[in-house]
Amino acid sequence: MFSGSISHFCTLSTHFTATVLDLSDNQLTGELPDCWIFTGFLELLNLANNKFSGEIPPSLGSLFRLKMLHLRNNNLIGELPSSLKNCRELRMLDVGGNKLTGTIPQWIGTDVANLKVLSLRFNKFHGNIHPRICHLADIQILDFSRNNISGKIPDCFNNFTSLVQKGNSTESTRFYLYPISGNHFERVPYIDTYADNVLVHWKGRESEYRKLGILKGIDLSSNKLVGTIPHHFSDMRGLVFLNLSRNHLTGSIISSIGQMEMLEWLDLSRNELSGKIPNSLAELHFLSVLDLSYNNLTGMIPLGTQLQSFHPSTYAGNSQLCGLPLAKCPSDHGHGGKGNNIEEEEDDEFISRDFYICMVFGFITGFWAVLVTLFLKHSW
Missing domain, CATH: 3.80.10.10 (Ribonuclease Inhibitor)
Structure with missing residues (x-):
């Protein structure tokens, strides 16, 4: 003192x-x-x-x-x-x-x-x-x-x-x-x-x-x-x-940001960045603090262990951003971090609905075809 x-x-x-x-x-x-x-x-x-x-x-x-x-x-x-x-x-x-x-x-x-x-x-x-x-x-x-x-x-x-x-x-x-x-x-x-x-x-x-x-x-x-x-x-x-x-x-988040493998804290908030969040961001395994809020980012948040664990405020102020931990992306939109994942989701959706409908209809048709044949063929 x-x-x-x-x-x-x-x-x-x-x-x-x-x-x-x-x-x-x-x-x-x-x-x-x-x-x-x-x-x-x-x-x-x-x-x-x-x-x-x-x-x-x-x-x-x-x-x-x-x-x-x-x-x-x-x-x-x-x-x-x-x-x-x-x-x-x-x-x-x-x-x-x-x-x-x-x-x-x-x-x-x-x-x-x-x-x-x-x-x-x-x-x-x-x-x-x-x-x-x-x-x-x-x-x-x-x-x-x-x-x-x-x-x-x-x-x-x-x-x-x-x-x-x-x-x-x-x-x-x-x-x-x-x-x-x-x-x-x-x-x-x-x-x-x-x-x-x-x-x-x-x-x-x-x-x-x-x-x-x-x-x-x-x-x-x-x-x-x-x-x-x-x-x-x-x-x-x-x-x-x-x-x-x-x-x-302005512009987008650099696509090769995943190469910065030692990053523990990344703050790009309150700028005018646009475009999608690069897939490689999900590869930063040491990342413990992230803030991308209040930009113009769009599309689906890339799937990965890290990015889904952050609080939704991390992505606030990006009205066209979707995916966990935010609201689910519309299934008919081609947004997202990994196109393969979207195709797999669409394939799974097809199997769980149309495939099973056809399977049930085919079973019923086949069953009655055998039953009718038994009635008509007395020898059987």
Whole structure:
């Protein structure tokens, strides 16, 4: 519950040698001091969950060793300073939950291309997502949700090598202390509890993860994105969650979505998607959270263990969608996810009605034919 300003931070000696500075989860206020040039040994700076205001100071760009920068959930304004492109060792940049403006800087995809986590969520960023963002080969969490981002989704997300690969494809970041022993620095391993400390909006709630492990996801929800979902999304076989809800996306759900076999959470709700739900969606055996509501989807929900187990609200707002768990599809409509199943249903319906009628009529006719013959043929 520490409070007050940290402006006196500028009076620190130039011999400041800490590698980790964590002031998170307090009640600190005021503007961030613009004198970080004296803290060149910092590898992690965590000022999250306070009440800091003003702009992000440009001198943060002088922290050449910085690997993690947490500024989330404050009242920071302005744009991301271009000086941050000098922090080429950044692995995690989390500025979510502020009032930052401007466009997403192109230097993020070029100068700080080693990012594992990039969270710009819940700000006021606008403009398009530049294709240079696709240079982030090691990215595991990409969160641009709840902004004013417009335009199309770049058709190059399959360049995210970490998301294409299944499993934990990136190493955790370790930090070191540099305690002064006389005039010498002693390099001592520091516990890596900060290695993957990140806030993720996961399955409807915010959760803080100390270890990312195989958790990989993209959240572009609550923006103004248009166009179709790129077909190359299906190449991201390591993706665990995908949230594209509350945009203006059109077209159909990609037919090869079943290739994203690690998906546990898929939210495409409140867009303008049309067409049928692809059969391959029923092949996602890890899928535990699904929301396709309020689109223009049509036809029959594909048959499978997963899709019929979800609550009907999963498919709400699609008036021409039918099949379990919604109302049964009309038998004379050629809708549906699997044509063979429809033909089998029609065949079964034929056997259970016309076939048995003919069978009974044939039995009666045959029986009386034998009986009449017995009456006429006295020898029999």
